[in-house]
Amino acid sequence: MIKQNLLKELRLIVGKENVLSSPEDLVCYSYDAAPLPADNLPDAVVLPSSTEEAVNLLHLAKARGIKVVPRGSGTNLSGGTIPIEGGIIIQLTRMSRILEIDSHNLTATVEPGVITRTLHSAVEQVGLFYPPDPASANVSTIGGNVAECAGGLRGLKYGTTKDYVIGLETVLASGEVLVTGGKTVKNVAGYDLTKLMIGSEGTLGIFTKIILRLIPLPETKKTLLILYPNFQAAASSVSEIIANRILPTTLEFLDKVTINCVEAHTHIGLPRNAEAILLIEVDGSKWDVEREAEKVVEICSRHQPLEVKLALTPSEAMSLTLARRSALASLSRVRPTTILEDVTVPPSRLTEMIIEIKRIVQRQDIQVGIFGHAGDGNLHPTFLTNERDEAEMKRVEAAIREVFEVTLKLEGTISGEHGIGLTKARFLPWQVKPLGLKVMKIIKEGFDPENILNPGKIFTGYSP
Ligand SMILES: Cc1cc2nc3c(=O)[nH]c(=O)nc-3n(C[C@H](O)[C@H](O)[C@H](O)COP(=O)(O)OP(=O)(O)OC[C@H]3O[C@@H](n4cnc5c(N)ncnc54)[C@H](O)[C@@H]3O)c2cc1C
Structure with missing residues (x-):
């Protein structure tokens, strides 16, 4: 005590x-x-x-x-x-002020406890746009987004949190305040310490002020939901859209297990015979959006979808995106324990990855729903299990290890946006190899020699 x-x-x-x-x-x-x-x-x-x-x-x-x-x-x-x-x-939730929205320099300066959606709304009111959009945006904080380098639904076209953080005020373990970056987009004065801090998961310092780059709010957007009789058709549509030099803002995938859970939970009228859904959003000028939406419909139609739904009003668009936004909550209701994974492969390996995951879970006889940010190759295979069932948990753990092995074989990463934390610390060496790990530990020791900040995260059994 x-x-x-x-x-x-x-x-x-x-x-x-x-x-x-x-x-x-x-x-x-x-x-x-x-x-x-x-x-x-x-x-x-x-x-x-x-x-x-x-x-x-x-x-x-x-x-x-x-x-x-x-x-x-x-x-x-x-x-x-x-x-x-x-x-x-x-x-850090008491430090929740938006300190400045600077329309001349296209920046926002915020405290770490600002809720992501609050920032979205504030900048959109003045015609600006902060693209990173984790599905948790109604709850998550900007400080947490920076510490995890959050991605989300608009990553394919606009990138992730790291692409928008240009300045930080960070309190170090020593109590000193490190100020890095600033309001300039260009800044190469020495090592890029701002970027080093992004995704550091609370192990290098505490962010107390964050300067974010903003962009002009796109004029308009169109939302489409496309239902397929098999996932290969959905995956081929994804590759073909990208190969046609179209970068949708959002290009999300849901498999049959997820579709059925979402429908059982939300009753939004998704056909239960669909094997896969793509949620696609294109944004930009009116002319670009019309042209891109038409092209997307044309490409997807070539792969014999069951149905193409195009939202005609903002409220229809909201209800189409509900299918994706409620994926995790819907899957979580099925079994007592939900383990959401976050593997990411180059987009061209997406079909192989989905086939491999399905093969692994079938062999281990476990229940998994797959959804995710298909456009950037970021899949969230979600294991539905019960932590009290030891035998099943062993099979789930074996399946997760296999999924990571396959991910790395396909030139992917064991975490696209959720970080390493505690849950993946033992797998990090698989990806970054001994030298990568050694360099990371040197950085941690340099910033926090007594291991005060967030001990036990990222590195297994780490003690300086
Ligand atoms: C339903 C749901 C959907 C999600 N969807 C997405 C998604 O689409 N994309 C995505 O990337 N993530 C997603 N996430 C994960 C999560 O929302 C993100 O990781 C988010 O960035 C965490 O923000 P938070 O404020 O909750 O941070 P916390 O969970 O409180 O903290 C996260 C990490 O940041 C550190 N930290 C927090 N604040 C600071 C600070 N000020 N300075 C230094 N370190 C700090 C903590 O120590 C911890 O290591 C989802 C989560 C849920 C539950």
């Missing part, structure tokens, strides 16, 4: 009401969206409201040798906020 005098010191920094230490509160911060047991309680949760308070917290943590876990909304899927060595959780 945390010592009373330490609680007192924390209260002096952030105020009494911003330190949580009751058993009920601590349980709420012992888990996140990853399917891991809530076995590790933090000693306290503190909610700073400024960089200065975050600095003071880090000074205190360093002086007392206390571990620190930064946290946004806790929606990460890799166990990134689980306090496996106790210590304090620094909850």
